[in-house]
Amino acid sequence: MVFTSLNFLIFFPAVILLFYLTPSRFRWLTLLISSYFFYLNIEPVFGILTAAITISTYIFTRLIDRAEKDSKKSVLMYINVIIILLPLFFFKYFSALNDGVFTILEAYNIRWALPKITFLLPVGISYYTFMAIGYTVDVYNEEMKAEKNIGIVALFISFFPLILSGPIERATNMIPQFKSELKLNPSNFKTGLQLILWGYFMKLVVADRLAIYIDVVYGNLEYHNGNSILLASILYPIQIYGDLGGYSLIAIGVSKVLGLNVMPNFERPFFATSMAVFWRRWHISLIKWLTDYVYTPLAFTYRKYGIWGIVLALMITFVLSGIWHAATLSFLVWGFLQGIFLSIEALLNKRRSRFVKKYKLMTSTIYIFLSIFFTYILFAVSEVFIRAETIEDAILVFKKIAFERGVIFLDLTTLAYGFIGSIILFMSEFREEYFPKKLLFFKNGNVLVRFASYLFVSLLILWIGILNGGQFIYFKF
Amino acid sequence: MKIFLAKLLLFLALFVAADMVLGMLVGHFHLKTKNTVLTNANYGFVGYKNDDILLFGASEVSHTFISDMITEETGLSTYNLASDGCGIFYQYALLETILEKHTPKVVLLSTSQLIMKELDYVSRMYPYYKNNKYVKSVVDKLNRYERFKLFFQGYVYNSQIIRIFDAKDDNSSGYIALPAEEQNAKISEIENLPLGLNHDIDPEIKAYYKKFMDLAHSSGVTVYAYFPPQLEIINPEYLDTILTVTKNTEAKVINLSSDWKILGRPELFFDKTHLNHAGAKVTTDRFIKILKEDNIY
Numbered sequence: 175m176v177f178t179s180l181n182f183l184i185f186f187p188a189v190i191l192l193f194y195l196t197p198s199r200f201r202w203l204t205l206l207i208s209s210y211f212f213y214l215n216i217e218p219v220f221g222i223l224t225a226a227i228t229i230s231t232y233i234f235t236r237l238i239d240r241a242e243k244d245s246k247k248s249v250l251m252y253i254n255v256i257i258i259l260l261p262l263f264f265f266k267y268f269s270a271l272n273d274g275v276f277t278i279l280e281a282y283n284i285r286w287a288l289p290k291i292t293f294l295l296p297v298g299i300s301y302y303t304f305m306a307i308g309y310t311v312d313v314y315n316e317e318m319k320a321e322k323n324i325g326i327v328a329l330f331i332s333f334f335p336l337i338l339s340g341p342i343e344r345a346t347n348m349i350p351q352f353k354s355e356l357k358l359n360p361s362n363f364k365t366g367l368q369l370i371l372w373g374y375f376m377k378l379v380v381a382d383r384l385a386i387y388i389d390v391v392y393g394n395l396e397y398h399n400g401n402s403i404l405l406a407s408i409l410y411p412i413q414i415y416g417d418l419g420g421y422s423l424i425a426i427g428v429s430k431v432l433g434l435n436v437m438p439n440f441e442r443p444f445f446a447t448s449m450a451v452f453w454r455r456w457h458i459s460l461i462k463w464l465t466d467y468v469y470t471p472l473a474f475t476y477r478k479y480g481i482w483g484i485v486l487a488l489m490i491t492f493v494l495s496g497i498w499h500a501a502t503l504s505f506l507v508w509g510f511l512q513g514i515f516l517s518i519e520a521l522l523n524k525r526r527s528r529f530v531k532k533y534k535l536m537t538s539t540i541y542i543f544l545s546i547f548f549t550y551i552l553f554a555v556s557e558v559f560i561r562a563e564t565i566e567d568a569i570l571v572f573k574k575i576a577f578e579r580g581v582i583f584l585d586l587t588t589l590a591y592g593f594i595g596s597i598i599l600f601m602s603e604f605r606e607e608y609f610p611k612k613l614l615f616f617k618n619g620n621v622l623v624r625f626a627s628y629l630f631v632s633l634l635i636l637w638i639g640i641l642n643g644g645q646f647i648y649f650k651f
Numbered sequence: 652m653k654i655f656l657a658k659l660l661l662f663l664a665l666f667v668a669a670d671m672v673l674g675m676l677v678g679h680f681h682l683k684t685k686n687t688v689l690t691n692a693n694y695g696f697v698g699y700k701n702d703d704i705l706l707f708g709a710s711e712v713s714h715t716f717i718s719d720m721i722t723e724e725t726g727l728s729t730y731n732l733a734s735d736g737c738g739i740f741y742q743y744a745l746l747e748t749i750l751e752k753h754t755p756k757v758v759l760l761s762t763s764q765l766i767m768k769e770l771d772y773v774s775r776m777y778p779y780y781k782n783n784k785y786v787k788s789v790v791d792k793l794n795r796y797e798r799f800k801l802f803f804q805g806y807v808y809n810s811q812i813i814r815i816f817d818a819k820d821d822n823s824s825g826y827i828a829l830p831a832e833e834q835n836a837k838i839s840e841i842e843n844l845p846l847g848l849n850h851d852i853d854p855e856i857k858a859y860y861k862k863f864m865d866l867a868h869s870s871g872v873t874v875y876a877y878f879p880p881q882l883e884i885i886n887p888e889y890l891d892t893i894l895t896v897t898k899n900t901e902a903k904v905i906n907l908s909s910d911w912k913i914l915g916r917p918e919l920f921f922d923k924t925h926l927n928h929a930g931a932k933v934t935t936d937r938f939i940k941i942l943k944e945d946n947i948y
């Protein structure tokens with residue numbers, strides 16, 4: 175069951191009704207049952223894994239809580255982290271490792287008699303694994319007490335709006351909310367529905383429409399010239415933003431309707447003026463997780479190396495981020511590129527600041543525009559490795575963009591709808607970035623303006639959205 | 652909460668009303684459109700005018716058979732009902748709609764219909780769903796929940812607005828010419844044609860293909876199964892399969908898939924799977940000769 179399916183449009187109101195009919199102290203239980211129903215609906219066998227991770231996390235966090243010695247706490251924490259990571263490694267990286275071994279053997283003309291083994295990746299495993307690790311480390315760091323009610327832990331790990339693609343939430347934020355008296359109230363309802371509506375717009379009107387053009391070009395790279403590939407590559411970051419950003423907004427909105435506050439996952443990333451700022455606005459929950467549990471401890475460990483310690487921590491963090499997405503060379507290169515971009519920025523940071531100060535560029539429109547433009551291009555360049563799927567294809571993309579000119583492939587209808595959606599999205603974010611208090615639509619005080627805005631966006635979704643579109647891109651991670 | 656729910660209901664009512672009004676407006680323009688693809692569908696499902704020869708299929712037919720040339724040579728009015736990307740479920744509903752009004756003399760159906768598995772084209776029939784029982788029957792059979800979605804006019808005409816007003820007047824009784832000059836430089840480079848795939852045929856699609864042929868034949872129509880030429884050597888196993896499927900119908904076979912008089916002339920192709928206008932002339936001429944040999948005119 176995905177957010178864009180008809181089933182979800184029946185499931186969600188049913189959950190709200192059940193939630194409303196359940197006494198408030200048992201509402202967490204309604205959410206737990208609903209979450210498992212939602213997840214098992216995708217593939218029942220995956221539920222066993224989620225339950226196993228929940229049990230392990232529950233037992234070990236309780237043991238960590240009870241342990242008196244730090245060394246024992248540390249051992250218990252590491253054991254649980256390893257247990258939690260095992261399924262992720264097995265399902266996500268076994269096939270890649272397996273393929274790699276076979277490729278190497280074949281290169282030396284060694285034929286292996288055993289067949290290759292491939293597994294179906296349990297949906298959402300990368301997300302709930304990180305959430306469970308985060309909870310374990312938080313208990314170890316004594317940022318919170320281990321939860322005594324296993325049902326609440328199970329709900330934290332399987333909460334249906336977040337389980338498939340995040341945001342990767344923290345136990346410190348979610349568990350107290352699950353334990354509190356959950357109430358439906360009009361204000362949450364309204365905000366939640368606004369977020370859901372905009373999320374559907376981003377996914378169905380922007381992402382899935384642009385996907386048609388991008389898929390045609392990237393699916394037939396050999397037949398398209400550099401100009402068409404350049405256009406598709408420039409559009410791809412917008413598609414991915416519409417996809418994951420849209421999913422995140424729906425997830426946050428659904429949670430909000432149920433009275434739960436989930437952290438934002440994006441904050442107008444395409445208005446970032448540097449890669450460092452970009453990564454504070456893009457996939458925030460993942461980057462925050464990596465910052466807290468990987469980058470900060472690493473930077474602390476390497477502090478004696480000064481700026482180079484930071485560079486090393488950055489490189490390791492982003493290479494890990496690449497591998498978190500998938501165990502392929504493309505993602506490794508992607509992570510490496512992000513690390514390089516950020517490292518260069520970190521190394522040049524002082525000079526850039528001096529330069530900006532000297533020439534008073536902070537408020538210069540041209541400087542801001544160029545910074546935004548270059549940040550976008552850098553991100554788009556790195557995303558080629560993700561969209562092209564193989565390194566060979568990525569190289570072909572760059573080669574064609576550099577050397578092969580020709581008549582651009584224009585699927586005018588698709589591009590026209592795609593641009594309508596993208597421009598509305600861009601204008602909305604532009605307003606929010608630079609004029610947050612002006613020209614309000616969804617949050618306008620006048621009920622007529624609000625209604626007209628809801629109506630406009632709803633009709634856009636229905637009339638020009640891709641209503642039979644595919645999955646969300648980040649499900650495969 | 653009550654006030655909020657009242658506002659929510661009011662919004663939903665407004666949404667449905669706005670959708671209906673827009674639907675009426677767009678529906679009007681949809682029937683009046685000059686857009687090539689939509690005109691063909693409108694003609695077949697709504698404005699059909701008793702033609703003698705009807706051509707069914709997807710792009711491999713719509714860019715190949717020059718209706719006006721056939722009409723001129725044979726004296727039999729001809730319409731090319733083929734539409735880009737449209738598969739057998741579309742063709743079947745279209746044939747049923749036409750046969751209710753009139754029985755043509757000749758019907759041609761492309762065998763490429765057997766391998767068209769994507770069902771996106773079914774949405775082209777949505778504007779006719781409400782008033783056409785054959786369309787309704789096919790759509791409901793393919794997806795039982797579609798009837799609920801089709802309550803919304805935005806779903807019926809989803810993504811159609813630009814197309815409705817994108818009126819290229821290049822439709823000549825359904826035939827749409829592709830430029831005579833080579834669009835794809837790679838075509839001229841092909842010396843040894845590649846071997847085509849041995850496509851899987853979906854049993855449901857096969858059943859509908861046979862139903863189409865049987866329905867046309869039982870109505871007294873002469874039916875032709877058209878094997879289009881492609882710049883590849885048709886896979887022998889696949890050819891055997893489609894020949895077997897077609898043999899079980901009463902259709903006559905026009906097999907250009909292995910015809911080297913066409914395959915040997917890449918200048919007749921627009922791309923690997925479509926003939927250009929020069930290729931269309933050659934193929935239409937061949938079809939006219941076949942009609943003559945079969946005493947159709």
